[in-house]
Amino acid sequence: MVEIExxxxxxxxxxxxxxxHAADKAGxxxxxxxxxxxxxxxANCRMCLVxxxxxxxxxxxxxTPVTNGMIxxxxxxxxxxxxxxxxxFLLINHPLDCPICDQGGECQLQDLAVGYxxxxxxxxEEKRVVFHKDVGPLISMEEMSRCIHCTRCVRFGQEVAxxxxxxxxxxxxxxxxxxxxxxxxxxxxxxxxxxxxxxGALTSKPFRYSARTWELSRRKSISPHDSTGANLIxxxxxxxxxxxVPLENEAVNECWIADxxxxxxEALSSTDRLTGPMLKQGGEWKTVEWQVALEYIANGxxxxxxxxGAQSIGALxxxxxxxxxxxxxxxxxxxxxxxxIDHRLRHAEFTASEGVRWLGTSIASLxxxxxxxxVGSNLRKDHPLFAQRIRQAVRxxxxxxxxxxxxxxxxxDSWAMSVKHSLLGDSxxxxxxxxxxxxxxxxxxxxxxxxxxxxxxxxxxxxxxLLSGDRKAILLGNAAxxxxxxxxxxxxxxxxxxxxxxxxxxxxxxxxxxxxxxxxAQPQKNGLNAQQMLNSGLKAAILLNTEPALDSAYGVKxxxxxxxxxxxxxxxxxxAFSDVLLPIAxxxxxxxxxxxxxxxxxxFHAVVKPLGDTRPAWKVLRVLGNLLALPGFGFESSQDxxxxxxxxxxxxxxxxxxxxxxxxxxxxVPTVSVDVKPCTASIYQLDSLxxxxxxxxxxxDARAVFCEEVVA
Numbered sequence: 001m002v003e004i005e006x007x008x009x010x011x012x013x014x015x016x017x018x019x020x021h022a023a024d025k026a027g028x029x030x031x032x033x034x035x036x037x038x039x040x041x042x043a044n045c046r047m048c049l050v051x052x053x054x055x056x057x058x059x060x061x062x063x064t065p066v067t068n069g070m071i072x073x074x075x076x077x078x079x080x081x082x083x084x085x086x087x088x089f090l091l092i093n094h095p096l097d098c099p100i101c102d103q104g105g106e107c108q109l110q111d112l113a114v115g116y117x118x119x120x121x122x123x124x125e126e127k128r129v130v131f132h133k134d135v136g137p138l139i140s141m142e143e144m145s146r147c148i149h150c151t152r153c154v155r156f157g158q159e160v161a162x163x164x165x166x167x168x169x170x171x172x173x174x175x176x177x178x179x180x181x182x183x184x185x186x187x188x189x190x191x192x193x194x195x196x197x198x199x200g201a202l203t204s205k206p207f208r209y210s211a212r213t214w215e216l217s218r219r220k221s222i223s224p225h226d227s228t229g230a231n232l233i234x235x236x237x238x239x240x241x242x243x244x245v246p247l248e249n250e251a252v253n254e255c256w257i258a259d260x261x262x263x264x265x266e267a268l269s270s271t272d273r274l275t276g277p278m279l280k281q282g283g284e285w286k287t288v289e290w291q292v293a294l295e296y297i298a299n300g301x302x303x304x305x306x307x308x309g310a311q312s313i314g315a316l317x318x319x320x321x322x323x324x325x326x327x328x329x330x331x332x333x334x335x336x337x338x339x340x341i342d343h344r345l346r347h348a349e350f351t352a353s354e355g356v357r358w359l360g361t362s363i364a365s366l367x368x369x370x371x372x373x374x375v376g377s378n379l380r381k382d383h384p385l386f387a388q389r390i391r392q393a394v395r396x397x398x399x400x401x402x403x404x405x406x407x408x409x410x411x412x413d414s415w416a417m418s419v420k421h422s423l424l425g426d427s428x429x430x431x432x433x434x435x436x437x438x439x440x441x442x443x444x445x446x447x448x449x450x451x452x453x454x455x456x457x458x459x460x461x462x463x464x465x466l467l468s469g470d471r472k473a474i475l476l477g478n479a480a481x482x483x484x485x486x487x488x489x490x491x492x493x494x495x496x497x498x499x500x501x502x503x504x505x506x507x508x509x510x511x512x513x514x515x516x517x518x519x520x521a522q523p524q525k526n527g528l529n530a531q532q533m534l535n536s537g538l539k540a541a542i543l544l545n546t547e548p549a550l551d552s553a554y555g556v557k558x559x560x561x562x563x564x565x566x567x568x569x570x571x572x573x574x575x576a577f578s579d580v581l582l583p584i585a586x587x588x589x590x591x592x593x594x595x596x597x598x599x600x601x602x603x604f605h606a607v608v609k610p611l612g613d614t615r616p617a618w619k620v621l622r623v624l625g626n627l628l629a630l631p632g633f634g635f636e637s638s639q640d641x642x643x644x645x646x647x648x649x650x651x652x653x654x655x656x657x658x659x660x661x662x663x664x665x666x667x668x669v670p671t672v673s674v675d676v677k678p679c680t681a682s683i684y685q686l687d688s689l690x691x692x693x694x695x696x697x698x699x700x701d702a703r704a705v706f707c708e709e710v711v712a
Contacts, residue, residue, distance in 0.1 A: 001013065001014055001015065002014075002015050002066055002067065002068040002070075003068060003069070004019075004022055004066050004067070004068075004069070004070040004071070004072060005069075005070070005071045005072065006019075006022055006023060006026055006028055006072045006074070007028055007072070007073060007074055007075060009026055009028075011025060011026045013025055013066055015066075016065060017065070017066050018041065018061065018062055018063060018064060018065060018066065019050060019052075019059075019061040019062075019064045019065075019066060019070075019072055020032070020035055020048060020061040020062040021066075022066055022072075023061060023074065024037070028074060030048045030050060030061045030074050031047050031048060031083055031112050031115075031116060032045065032047050032048040032061070032062060033045040033047050033090075033108060033109070033112075033148060033150045033198045034047075034062070034150035034151060034152060035048060035061075035062040036152055036155075036196055038160065038254065038255065039152060039155045039156060039159060039160070039196075040155055040159060041062050041063050042150070042151050042155065043060045043062055043063035044149060044150055044151055045086070045090070045148065045149075045150050046060055046086045047083060047086050047087070047090070047112070048060050048061040048062050048083075049061070049079060049082040049083055049086060050064075050072055050073065050074045050079045051072070051073040051074070051076040051078040051079040051082075052064065052070065052071070052072050052073075053070070053071035053072075053073075058078060058079055058082035061074070080116075083116050084116050084117075084118070086116075087112065087113060087116040087117050087118075088117070088118060088121075088122075090109065090148055091113065091117060091121065091123075092121070092123045092127075093127050093128045093145070093173070094109070094127075094145075094146060094148070094199075095127065095143070095145050095146060097143070097146075098110055101143070101146070101200040102200055102203045102204075102207070102208055102209065103146075103197075103199060103200030103203060104200070104212070104213070105212060105213035105214050106213050107198070107199055107200060108198035108199070109148065109198060109199045127145070128145065128173055129145055130144040130145045130147065130176055131144070132144060133178055133179070134184075135179055135183075135184050135185045136184035136185050136186065136190075136205075136698075136699065136700075137205060137206075137694075137695045137696075137698035137699060138185070138190055138191055138204070138205055138206070138259060138263060138695055138696075138699065139185055139190055139191070139193060139194060139202055139203075139204070139205060140202070140203045140204065140205040140208050141178075141201065141202060142203075142208075143200060143201060143203075144176065144177065144178075144201050146199045146200050146201045147176075147177055147199065147201040148198070148199055148201075149168065149175055149177065150198055151168060151177070152193075152196045152197065152198065153166050153177060153193040153196065153197060153202060154166050154167055154168060154177065156192060156193055156196060157187065157193070159395070160189065160192070160256065160388055160391070160392075161187040161188075161189045161190065161192075161388070161416065162187075162380075162387075162388075162391050162415075162416025162417050163186075163187050163416050165179055165183065165185045165186070165187060165190070166178065166179060166185065166193070167179075167180060177201070184700065186699065186700045186701065187259075187416075188258055188259050188260075188380065188381060188384040188683060188701065189256060189258060189259065189384055189385075189388065190259055191204070191257070191259045191262040191263065192246075192256050192257070195245060195246065195255075204243065204262075205695065206263055206266055206694075206695045207242065207243045210242055211235075211237050211242045211243070215237050216235040216236060216237050216242060216243065217235065217236045217237070218233050218234075218235055218236075219233070219234050219235075219236060219605070219607040220232070220233060220234075220247055220604065220605075221233075221234045221587065221588065221604045221605075221607055222511075222587070222594050222602045222603075222604045223257065223258075223261040223511060223594075224320050224511045224586070224587040224594065224687070224689065225258070225260050225261060225264065225320070225510075225511055225686055225687060225689070225690065226258070226260075226382070226383050226384075226385075226509070226510065226511065226686070227359075227383070227507060227508040227509065227510060227511060227513055227514065227596050227597035228252065228253055228258075228363065228383065228385045228386060228596060228597070229252055229253075229511065229594055229595075229596030229597075229600060229602050230246065230252065230253040230256075230257045230258070230261050230385060231246065231247035231248070231249040231252055231253055231602070232244050232245070232246065232247055232257065232261060233245050233246070233247045234265070234588060234607045236607055236608055239608045239609050240268075240269065240608065241265045241268050241269075241588055241607065241608060243265070244257075244261065244262050244263075244264075244265050245257075245262070246261075250364065251362070251363065251364050251600075252363055252364075252596070252600070253385055256385060256388065257385070258384040258385055259384075259696065259699075260384075260683065260684060260686070260690045260693075260696060263693055263695050263696050264689040264690045264693045264696065265588070265693075266692075266693040266694055266695055266696075267571075267586075267688070267689045267690070267691075267692035267693045268586060268588060268611075268689075270571065270692045272571040272572050272573070272692055273570060273571060273572075273583075273611055273612075274569060274570060274571055274572045274573075274581055274583040274614070275583055275611055275612025275613055275614060276288075276583060276612055276613040277289070277290055277292070277293035277294075277580070277581065277582050277583065277613065278293075278572075278580070278581040279292070279293060279296060279579070279580055280578065280579050280580070285575070285581070290613065290615070293580055293582060294620075294623055294624055294627055295627065296580065297564075297566050297580055297624060297627075298624060298627035298628050300540065300563075300564045301313060301336065301540055301564075301628065302628070304539045304540045304563060304564065305336065305337070307539075308539045310336055310337030310338040311337075311338055311339075311340065311527075311528075312538060312539035312540065313333070313336065313338045313340065313538065313539065313540040313541075313542075314333075314338065314340030314341065314342075314527075314528055314533040314538045314540075314541050314542070315329055315332075315333050315338075315340065315341040315342075315541070315542040315543075315544065316341075316342060316343075316345060316530060316533060316534070316541065316542070316543050316544070316546055316548060316552075317329050317330075317341060317342070317343050317516070317521050317544040317545070317546065318343065318345075318510070318544060318545040318546040318551065318687070319343045319509065319510035319511070319512050319513040319515075319516045320510050320511050320512060320545060320687045320688075321512060321516075321544055321545045321617065322512065322515075322587070322590070322592025322593055322594065322617075322618070322638070323512060323515040323518075323519065323592065323593040323594065323595060323601065323641075323642065323645065323647070324591075324592050324593060324618040324638045324641040324642060325544065325545070325592065325617040325618050325621065326343070326512065326515060326516050326519045326521045326544075327519050327641055327644075327645060328618050328621035328622060328625065328633070328635075328641065329341065329521065329542070329544050329621055330519050330520055330521050331625070331630075331632060331633070332542075332621055332624060332625050332628070332630065332633075333542075335625065335628075335630035335631065335632070336628060336630065338527065339523050339524055339525050339526060339527025339528075340523065340527045340528045340533060340538070341521055341522065341523070341527065342521070342522045342523065342527075342528075342529050342530040342533065343513070343516040343521045343522060343530075344522060344529065344530050345530050345546065345548065345551050345552040345553070346478075346482045346509070346551070346552060346553050346678075346679040346680065346681070347481070347482050347486070347529075347530065347531075347553070348482055348483060348484040348486070348531075348553060348676050348678065348679070349483065349484055349485065349486045349487060350522075350523075350529040350530070350531065351486075351487045351665075351666070352666050353517070353662075353664075353665070353666055354662050354664040354665065354666040355659075355660055355661060355662025355663075355664065356514055356517040356518050356599070356656065356660045356661050356662065357481075357505075357506050357508070357514075357517060357662075357663050358505055358506065358508065358514050358597060358598065358599050358656075358661045358663065359475075359505040359506065359507065359508065359597040359598045359599075360473065360475075360503040360504050360505020360506075360663055361473055361503040361505060361598070362598050363386070363389065363596070363597065363598050363600075364389075365471070365473075366386060366389035366390055366393065366473070367389045367390075367392045367393055368393060368471055369390065369393045369398050369471050369472065369473050370393070370397070370398050370399070370469035370470055370471045370472065371398065371399050371401075371465050371466055371468065371469040371471070371472040371473075371502070372390060372393070372398060372399070372400050372401065372472070372473050372474075372475065373401045373402070373403070373437075373462060373465075373466060373473075373474045373475070373496075373502075374390075374400070374401070374402045374403075374404070374475050374477060375402075375403045375404070375430065375434070375474065375475070375476045375477065375480045375489065375493065376403065376404060376405075376427065376430060376476060376477045376478070376479035376480030376481075376483060376489070376678065377404070377475070377476070377477020377478060377479060377480065377507060378404075378414075378477070378478075378479070378680065379415055379477065379507075380414065380415045380416055381682065381683040381701065382477055382478050382507065382509075382680070382683070383477075383507050384683075386507055386597075387415065387416070387417070390417065391416065391417040394417045394418055395417075399420045399421075399465045399469070400417065400418065400419050400420055401419070401420060401421040401422070401423075401461075401462045401465055401466075402419055402421070402422045402423070403422075403423045403430055403433045403434060403437075403462075404422065404423075404424060404479075405424065405425065405426055405427055405479070420461075420465065421458060421461045421462045421465060422458070423436075423437075423458050423459065423462065426677075427479060427483060427675070427677055427678050428675040430480070430483070430485075430489060431451075431485050431488050431489055431492065432453065433459070434489060434492040434493065434496065435449075435450070435451040435452065435453035435492060436453040436454050436455065436456055436459035437453075437459045437462050437463045437466070437496060438450055438451065438453060438463075438492055438495060438496055438499075439452075439453035439454065439455055439459070440455045440459050440460050440463035440464075441463045441466065441467065441496060441499050441500060442499070443455070444463065444464075444467055445499050447499065450491070450492060450495045451492065466496065466500040466502060467500055472500060472501060472502035472503070473502055473503045473504070473505070474493045474496055474497050474500075474502050474503070474504045474505075475504075475505060475506070475507060476489065476490065476493060476504075476505070476506045476507070477506075477507050478507065478509045478678070478680045478681075479678040479680050480506070480678070481506055481508070481509065482509075482553070482678040482679055482680060483678045484675055484676050484678075485675075487665050490504075490663060490665055491665050494663065494664070494665065504663050505597075505663055506597070506663070507597060508596075508597045509680075509681075509686075510686070510687070511594045511596070512594045512595055513597075514595040514596065514597060514599055514656065514661075515593070515594060515595035515601070515656075518595060518656055518660055519645070530552065530554070531553075531554050533558060534548060534552055534554040534555065534556065534557070534558045534559065535554055535557070535558050536558055537558060537561045537562070538558060538559070538561075538562050539562060539563050539564070540562060540563060540564045540565070540566075541559055541562050541564075541565045541566070542566045542568070543565065543566065543567045543568065543569070543574060543578075544568050544617065545568060545569055545570075545584065545617065545688070546569075546688075547569070547573050547574060547688060548574070549574075550681075550685065550691065551681075551687075552679075553676075553679035556574075556576075556577055559577045560576075560577050562577070564579050564580070565577050565578045565579055565580075566578070566579065566580045566582065567580065567581050567582065568582045568584045568617055568620060569581070569582075569583075569584060569688065570583065570584055570585065570586045570614065570688070571688055571692065573688070582615075582620055583611075583612065583613060583614040583615070584614065584615060584616065584617035584620060585606070585610045585614050585615065585616045585617065586689065587604070588606065588607050588608055589606050589607075589608055589609065589610040589611065589614060589616070590606050590610075590616035590617070590618070590638070591603070591604065591605045591606055591616070591637075591638045591639070592604060592616075592618070592638055593638075593642055593647065595656055599655055599656035599658075599660075599661050600653065600654075600655055600656075601647050601653065601654040601655070601656060602653055603639075603642065603648075603653070616638070618635070618638050618641060621633075622635055682701065682702075683701050683702075684696045684697060684699065684701055684702040685702075
């Protein structure tokens, strides 16, 4: 550690740090544009010039290392004059179009120009003009004349997203930030470039010209998509969601969000929105009152139970639903006498687990790993923010290995990071691939191998990697979780983890996959699983926030035979086989809780009022429970539901008990005779919101569909 004096204050900072780091620690603001705490230092803009004692000229704070006893003045006459000179140069070619700029009110250049800019310009020549560029449906580069060449966007692509999609061409006044050979920006994290642009050069194409920043109310929320549980700021105007940006949380999403977290809000204004309860009468859909629809459902369920028994009734629930919704759906089914409830719509194996399957480590620790083995995951597209964490670890020297299919080939191009070792093959050989690795580990450790295998050169390389290093993890992806031999894969992964000292866990597919397991939203005794319900003849089915034709591996042929199918969804969907549609609130219109992959329960509130006659699903299920005369449905708020689960806290964050979190396999793994390709959703087909976002569906990734119907 070294000690410096900054504006008269003593600051102790780690040796090798820059003056800017010391200023951050001391809470002293030094004006800057190109510096960003998550990116490498470029020292392009020179706005952070400071006065360093014994230095003849002002020095850039972001690129000047601290030395013991250094005296720095950021607000001396010398420093201020240098900063004002830099600002004058920056404004020479800037178009000064603040009145029409989308970034107005959120622009660093605008803010700093107030303090460091002059009241008039000495520059009288013509300003440069940079022609606009079309880089895809998400980012607008219409006003690149505003660009100050800080290169934040370029460095973000290289260092965080892992793909250098933007770069600087030419030199001097001809320099431009652009893609090359007319390419589009296709990174699944591209929207973060909008946030880090310090001027209005990169803006949001869907949001463009729709509101001014000072017109927007800012409200906290949690992403309803993948299992990261990214923290969001949802910006609202006139009871309508206008924009979504990240809320910084170092332990979860840092200061980034994926594009599906950012742009899926467009679906909230979709023409598909269901705004009132509907009944199918004589083959035609008619809008009815809530009381009519709920009484119809309650009477229908009672009659079907009387005629066919409670086991003829089942519920398919989405793991993108909130903890409260899943809890009441589970309570409703079990209170009515049926154990037929499941959230595992894409699974091919339905064995009971000992506990709640989870990541096996903290999200933050992914950035610090030294050895990683990923099994059955299209990592970059399934979990963009987890991939970003592992990418940072790889940049620091982590050795990444993969067991995956050829279709999802792990490579620098597909995963945007260096994959050292790859065992590639169809999903039906993954178990043998892990067995081969285990044979090598067993020989090294002098213990019996769990299964017969062959010490192939690649298996040897992966085994040696796992046996070395300190911080290690074996991580199973969506395809491994949905595999027909999922438990067998987990048994081998657990054996390897034990022998190699590595944590073992699942990335977990959806926003609340961990929460659904914690609630017990799956058969506990003799109930039917998702495959059985979708294939067999249920007499009544309740579909909570799910579209089985798109969300499941088994189609909807079993639902066609049902006497009554009730769909609870924000959208007009499942029309072909449903009898009742109930409009439930999406995550922006209801309060609730999601439990992410590390077991972190994060609660959120509604940010806008429900659209039309939409109601929060937990309220709908509570009223339905009351109409069915079931006990324990007297909740007055979603917080009451959470309290009944033992998870409510004052700050809205709770960790699921470590006693619940377990990736152990219960008992003997059954032998499954059939091998089927794991059903996994592509990045913009994951849930009903992303499927209805026009901008996301125009991206290159939206055309990739991995989910195929499994032949039962």
